[in-house]
Amino acid sequence: MSAGDALLRQLTKCLQHYFPNALMAHLSADNFAVLVPRKDWEKKLVAMEKEFQTLLDDHSVTVNYPRLKSRA
Numbered sequence: 001m002s003a004g005d006a007l008l009r010q011l012t013k014c015l016q017h018y019f020p021n022a023l024m025a026h027l028s029a030d031n032f033a034v035l036v037p038r039k040d041w042e043k044k045l046v047a048m049e050k051e052f053q054t055l056l057d058d059h060s061v062t063v064n065y066p067r068l069k070s071r072a
Contacts, residue, residue, distance in 0.1 A: 010052075
């Protein structure tokens with residue numbers, strides 16, 4: 001398994017942990033869609049982003065990605 005594949009698996013685990021009842025789709029190489037209820041989604045998104053950044057830091061991975069955002 002490549003490092004990129006391992007990273008995607010970790011991202012998937014983060015998404016499933018913070019949004020267990022969400023509808024998720026891996027749209028392309030580095031694009032995901034997550035449909036969640038409005039309740040508490042911002043707090044969960046910020047927490048997930050911090051956890052994922054820690055994961056990146058722990059594995060000395062450098063990824064240039066835009067800040068996670070919603071489309072309302």
